[in-house]
Amino acid sequence: MPVQHSKASLHAFYADALRNGQSTGEKLRAPVPARFLTLLASLPADIPRRALDLGYGAGAYTIALAEAGFTVVAVDQAPAEPLLHRLSEYEDLAERVTVVESLIEQYPIREDFGAIVAKDVLHYLSQHDVEVLLAQAVQSSRSVNLHYLEVFTAISRTDAHGVQIHIEGEARYTPESFSRALERIYEGWDVTVRWDNHTEQDARSRRTYFEATRATVTAARRCPAPVGSAAMNGRKAA
Ligand SMILES: C[S@@+](CC[C@H](N)C(=O)[O-])C[C@H]1O[C@@H](n2cnc3c(N)ncnc32)[C@H](O)[C@@H]1O
Structure with a gap:
């Protein structure tokens, strides 16, 4: 029988870790991977230079987006x-970032963001909230847009006695149910999903307490490219 942890305790865990500058199992303070920087560098010149980072944590993706020339809205409950x-430690970055303290599920996406990032956070929302949020983002999309999502599916989280832990209201997607949601939401977009097995171990005991199948999603809105620019949908420049 799984033990249920409250959403409030999850939120307090991250708020405390971030306030105290601690890393967590997800290595919140690690720099973004090179493949994300490569993705940013490959974006077409005409993409709107406004980005949304949902569940920014210690801000690694927010900072990478701001350094790549985006103005960023960074949303987290912490x-x-x-x-x-x-941000104040970086020259000029603070003025490019708006930090919003809010639940993601209460943040209305009404803007045509060129890039939306949601890394290691959507699995904490209910399936309904994930799908409403992404559908809203798709609906607000007017131009060339990129959504970059890392979402855990098929999660197994155990305590020191091997008892399963669930978090109140979390999505509990399987790879199949998440794939079906993506198909419904991103109709007409170019979607690629990379799947990999992810584990986290306790630093002291080396016990594996978290296992999941991670989906790394890049969804690019197909958009007629202005003459002379390279389109994100792979068409060659005119
Ligand atoms: C695992 S961390 C990911 C941080 C960051 N995206 C990264 O990968 O470096 C999850 C973050 O999501 C935030 N979070 C979790 N549930 C949330 C919710 N419902 N609304 C807003 N933020 C949430 C937590 O406060 C935490 O900062």
Whole structure:
């Protein structure tokens, strides 16, 4: 019988870790991987330079987006101060980032963001909230857009006694149910999904407490490219 942890305790866990500058099993303070920087560098010149980072954590993706020339709206339920403090250490970055303290599921996406990032966070929302949120983002899309999502599916999370832990209201997608949701939401977009097995171990005991199949999604809106520009849908420049 799984043990249920409350959403409030999950939110407090991250708020405390971020306030105290601690890393977590997800290595919140690690820099973004090179493949994400390569993806940013490959975006077409005409993409709107506005980005949304959902569940920014310690802000690694927010900072990478701002350094790539985006103005960024960074949303997390955790207090804004740790990210504001981190941004103040970079010349000129703070003015390009708006930090919003909010639940993602209560943040209305009404803007044509060129890039939306949601890394290691959507699995905490209900399936309904994930799908409403992404559908809203698709509906607000007017131009060349990229959505970059890393979402855990088929999660197994155990305590020291091997008892399964569930988090109140979490999506609990399987790879199949998440794939079906993507098909429904991103109709007409170019979607690629990379699947890999992800595990996290306790630093001291080396016990594996988290296992999941991670989906890394890049969804690019097909858009008629202006003459002379390379389109994200793979068409050659005119
Ligand atoms: C695993 S961390 C990911 C951080 C960051 N995206 C990264 O990969 O470096 C999850 C983050 O999502 C936030 N979070 C979890 N559920 C949330 C919700 N419903 N609304 C807003 N933020 C949430 C947590 O506060 C935490 O900062």
